Amino acid sequence: MTSETLSPPRSETGESTRRPSGRSLSTVAKAVLLYPVFIALSVIIIFPLLWMFYSSFKSNTDIFADVFALPKSLYLDNYKEVFQLAGLGSFFKSSVIVSLVSVLGLLALSTTAAYAFAFMEFRGKSLLFLLFLLGLMVPPQALIISGYGWMSVLGILDTYWALIFTYFGWSAFGILVLRNAFEGLPREISDSAKVDGAGHWARFWYIVLPLSRPSTATVAIFLFMWIWNDFLYPLVYLQSEERYTLPLGIMFLNGQYAPEWGLQMAGLTVATAVPLIVYYVLQKQFVRGIMAGALKG
Amino acid sequence: MSANQVTTVLPEQQTPSSRTGPPNHPAGRKEGRRRLELVAFLGPALGFYLAFMMVPLLGTFLISFTDWPGFSLEQIDWVGLDNFRELAGDDVFWLAFRHNLLLLVGAIVLNTGLALVLALALDQHLRGSSFFRGVFLMPTVISLVVVALVFGLGLSPSLGFINPAFEALGLGRFAGEWLGDPDRVLPMILLLDTWSTFGLYMFLLIARLIAIPKELKEAAAIDGANELRTIWHIVLPLLRSTITMVMLLVAINSLKMFELVYVMTSGGPNHASEVIATWGYFQGFTATRVGYGSATLVVLLVLTFILATIYVRRFRMQDDL
Amino acid sequence: MRLRASHRRILSISTALAAGAFLAGCGLAGGGSDAENDEVVFWHAFTAGAESGAIKSILDDFGEGQETYTVKDRGIGNEEHFTVVRTGLAGSSPPDLVHYEGYQQTRDFAEAGQLLDLTDFWEKHEDKFILKESAERACTYEGKIYCIPYTFHSGFQIYYNAELLGKEGIEPPETFEEFTAAADALDSAGITPVSIGAKDGWPAEHWWMNFIVQRCGVAQVYDVIDDNGAKFTDECFLQAAEDLAGLAEAGYFPQGASSDDYGAALSVFASQKAGFMQTGSWYAAELLDAPTDFEYGIAPFPRFEDAENTGDITGAVTHVFGISAKAKNPDGAKAVLDHMLTEKSTATWASAGLFSLVEGAVEENGPEEVMPVWDAVLQADASLPWLENELPPGVGEDAIYNGSAALVAGRMTPQEFVESIQAALDKARQG
Incomplete structure (x- = not known):
């Protein structure tokens, strides 16, 4: 159009x-x-x-009375309750640890693997790539029961490792996107490296990674969002409250028999703020990527 | 632009034989190093992938051949293909299957289209583009719990804002029950899915657009091509592989759609928004038929895999496939 | 360690596949949590509102009263609770004490050998309990008791907005005929008569059940459930479905009743937009915990003047506590249970508006708002548990939930409704 x-x-x-x-x-x-x-x-x-x-600045009764009206006064009790929620600090800590370690690890795993798929030749490459693609198609809830058994066999149930290792298995998205990005890099650039006689590591680290920063940042942003917001795996794999991640902790705010909308909104606002901040930090990578492109171009 | 153009071999190995995989002739030190490098680059991802994705998946595959209420392992009965036979005669499954196909077509058109148009529009570098880019990302950033809460209330006939908004615009005859109306619920799910995911696809396209050297576009402009022609003849061909990939992602995510339906309607009213993933979950978790539920999800996975493989081959996402 | 053998099988398959280097580094030590002997791990669904406050105070009290055990409790929201409990009980480090809903769940867990036989414990405490028949039914599997019933929730009442009714000069109805007259009066005054959010099915199902107990009686429902010659297509079930459809046709429900969920319905009622709402006695506890800014009333569900059965109600034991068969600390779990059954604990529970099953607790400590409902429970001949707790999920949570919502929306006739439920039941029995 x-x-x-x-x-x-x-x-x-x-x-x-x-x-x-x-x-x-x-x-x-x-x-x-x-x-x-x-x-x-x-x-x-x-x-x-x-x-x-x-x-989130309205009391539950006020929300009930008129769901979409603006708050009449600044009602802060929801936030007070959220911040007094026993363990909010530790929920936060858990989420940060799990998300950061998982995302950094996943980035390392998927950039290297994507590089191998883009720039190395080996037998069975296309089959292996399809195998990774399969991982992208698996509905996460399909793995809960057998995954739980597996974690329990490994003896890492109720630890951060259960989550982190599980997320490490989710490299397919990064590999697909980054392979595409790496293969799209201008040919002269990778060739110039070849002429310089740079090995794979040097080429990966000094040329391919810096040039594909926008794509890597995109992958990082989305991996972070998914892991930060994931609810299913923490729910089943974690049992001790002190290891709960934020989405699990926020569940405490929901009543069994009556919706605590005000409280939930406050909790969700807090939980949503983090991914947004992460995005705005990472978006600098984006801008830098643009500038880098401009300089080269 | 295609893969094999970029594919390079190690500088030390520019002999023709090096292109044909691990050769049979005695592998020299170089060959050893090459393998070592391959293992270093690919090994870690593959290891974790096998250990934490494929192992549980294999477990699910095995469970799909059993009758198992899911309480203790002793209750497992091997039933062979019974679950799959039952699935073939399960009306709800076929209904869900149809919904999945409808959503798939809808998502490919709507989601890819919106993402592409917006990515190109934001690439025009109008003032405020980065602000809008940030806004468009927001739905993808937030948890689906938020989507459920906000739109669950928003679409509510007694409390929500959608119906009053329609009436205010003089379109009162379009007001309705939305999530409770069997005819409207599926389109609504499609719209909500688009709302909450197009940002991802838009971003993938933008990331690729950024990497297109400006000189290419400028060269075209100097040749007298207008911007639309530049987009059509220069930009889109360069984006082709990314668009192909985005469509693949849209398709995969649409087929395995679960959370959104689960939190918005749980497949209701009366299965009108049931998809295969929610039906498998209901059978496995609520109805305590883990074997049957697993079989349902396995069928979904196989279906997705077949479609994806056809697609990948058809569009030659990899030249070596 | 029943799971060992099968685990080993899975393990051998998996190790063959998984990258060996990684697994070797990881170590395959079994055993999950490193709970100490004096720690009692307790999973429950009391995450907010009246129950959460009451359970906290009971557990705190337990901690102060003795020094042998410490309770480590974990609250899991209602929707997810069952999923987590089920996976947890099947795993290698289950909780010691676990809260769930009884009935079919007891049978499932007990059949799988996941619950400790509590028959002796029950016999020790049995005399304290009232409504013993319901209580035992919720916890029995093959003649043994596997859990301790704790709370009874009644479904046989209606909440009303006393201010709205008063303004229109309407008395709280005692009979169903008075109720429909009141609803007509509200309707003509431009007020939604009844708030209902039937999207998830069960709120409409609860209405149907309140008609069933009057049209059929509890005994006949069990004749269907136990396959003793009765069917859901019998006249009285159809009549009850017609009663419900009649309310919808009369326009007593808000527009889009089947698009709104329970939370939205509560909001409509709590914001004074509707005169009546039917839901369980749990809402009474919520209202006490977070009062509305208008005067409300709770009345026993209005009965038909011409009903067949006048003594039965709906309601069931909804909180039971079991001990995991693989509990690391079964004695500690029993000590916690002992404590929960003390007079002080049951008083705490009852004063929060929750119907404790321990004799005298509600009478002596229950808030006055809930007493009419409690009296009705005590006077009832029999009580019908939520159908989904007694029927296979394919019947309860599929056919009945979906059908009830469709019935209220006018997308299914009463005849189709009962037929679909019976068909689902027949199918479940074949499979």
Whole structure:
């Protein structure tokens, strides 16, 4: 659909692509066309989250009374209760440990494996790749029962290792995405390394990784989100409260027979804040990636 | 752009024979080092993958041939293919199967389309692009518990905002029951799935777009091509492999869709939004038929694998396949 | 260590597949948690509200009263509790003491050899209990007692908004005919008569059950469950389904009743948008824990003037405690159970509005708001447990839940409804 809508201002583009120094007609046309779409989508996305945020400042009764009204006054008891929740600190600690170790480990595992798939030749490569793809298709809930038995055989039930090792098995996503990214790198660059006589490690570390930073950051962001928000595996693999991760801990806030919406909103707001912060930190990698691309390009 | 263009061999090994895998002739020191490097790069990921993905998966495969209430291992009865035979005559399974196919087609069109259009639009570097990029990512960042809570209430006919919003816009006749309406629940699940996942796919595309050297686009522009033509002739071909990959991811994630349906409707009303994964979960966990539930999930996995393999071969995601 | 042999089999298969180097480094030591002998691991679902406060105070009291044992308790939210308990009991480090729902769950766990036989313990305490028949049914498998029943939840009551009713000059109804008259009056005053969120099925099922006990009686339901010649397609079950469908047709339920869940229904009632709501006695405890800002009332469920059966109610033992067969500390678990059955503990439980099964506890400590319901429980001839606790999940949590929601939404006729349930039951029996 973009093809029809964007065609009129074609004649100007030849000059304007240099840098957006002179505001060309095309930029204006794009703005007129795209901003409404961006804004409409943003509303659909932000409103529900905003609602969760301001509802966390309402008492349960106020939420019951009018679910979508703004809070009449700043009701802080939900947050007080969340922060007084026995063990919130330790839930946080568990989540941070598990997520960080898992994501860093997964990044190491999947960048190296993706490199092997992209730049090394070996027998059975395509079969092995399909085998990894299979892991991407496994519904996590299909592995709960046998996974639990396996962890118990390994004697790591109720430890962080049960989660971390399980997540280490989820390398398929990173491998697929990063292989694609590595193979998309400009050929001259990898060739120039070849001419320099650099070995695989050097090429991996000094050339391939820095150049594919946007993709690696993307993979890191999403792995972090998934692991941070994962509920199923911690629920079954962890038993001691002091090792609970945040999503499990927040479950304490939900009543057995009556919804504690206000409390839940506050808990979820706290839990959601972390992945958002992580994203904004990692997004710098993105920007840097853009600049790196610009320099090379 | 394809794999074999980039595929290089080690500098020390530029003899033609080195391309044909582990050779039969006596492996020299170089060959040894090559293998060592391969093991170092691929071994760790493969080890963890086998130990923590394939082993439990094998367990699930074995369980799918049993009748097992899931309480103690002594109760396991080997029943061969019985579960699969029963599945063939299970109406709910076939209903779920149909829903999965509908959602699959819907997700590929809607999710990939939205992600691609937005990725290209954000690549125009309009002012505020990075802000919008951050906003578009948000749904993917938050937990599905939030989605369930927010949209569960939002779509509620008695409390929610969707119906009042329709009425305010003069579209009152479209107001309805949404999640409780058998005709609307599946499209609603598709929309919610798109809402909560398109950010991932958009980001994958953006990450690839960023890596396209500017000079390529500029060169095209100097040749007098307008931006749409540049996108069509330069950008899209470069994105092709990533789009192919994104579509594969969309398809896989759509087929194994579970959490969203589970938290929004548990497959209801009356199985109108049942998918294979939720049905397998219901059988395995709620109905304490772990064998049958595992068989259901195994069928889903095999189905996904077959479709994915066909797709990968058809679109030559790897030239060596 | 019953699991050893099979585990070894899995292990041998797995080691063959898994990367040997990794496993060697990891060590294959068995045994999960390193619980000490004096630690009692207790899993329960009391995560919030009245129950969570009461169980905490009971356990604190236990800790202060003796020094031999320390309780390490873990609360798991309702939805996930069963999944976790089931996996936990099957694993190598199960909890010592475990809370679950009784009935079919007792039979499943006991059949799998996962629960300790508590017959002796029960006989020691038996005399303290009331409603003994229900209590034993919840915990019995093949003549032995495997758990200690703790709480009874009644389903046979209706909550009403006293202010809304008062404004319209409506008296709390005692008969069903008075109830429908009240609902009509509310309806014409523009107030939603009855709040219900039937999306998950069970809230509508509970209505149906309250009609069943009156139209059929508990004995006939058990004739269906035990396959003694009765069927769900019998006239009285159909009549009860027609009663429920009739309420929906009369427009007493809010629009989209089958799209909203239980939480939304509570919200509608608690925000004074509906006159009545039917749900279990657990809500009474919630209301005491977090009071509404309007006056509410709880009345026994209104009975039909022409009902066949006038003595039966719905309700069941809903909290039972079992001890894992592989408990590391069964004595400690028994000590905790002993403590939970003391007068002080049951008083704490009852004063939170929860119906303790220990004689006298509710009478002496129960808040006045819940007493009419409790009196009705004590006067009842028999009580019908939640059908899903007594029927296979394919019947209870599939056919009945889905059918009840469809019935309320008008997408199924009463005839189709009872037929679908009977068909599911027949199918479950074949399999």
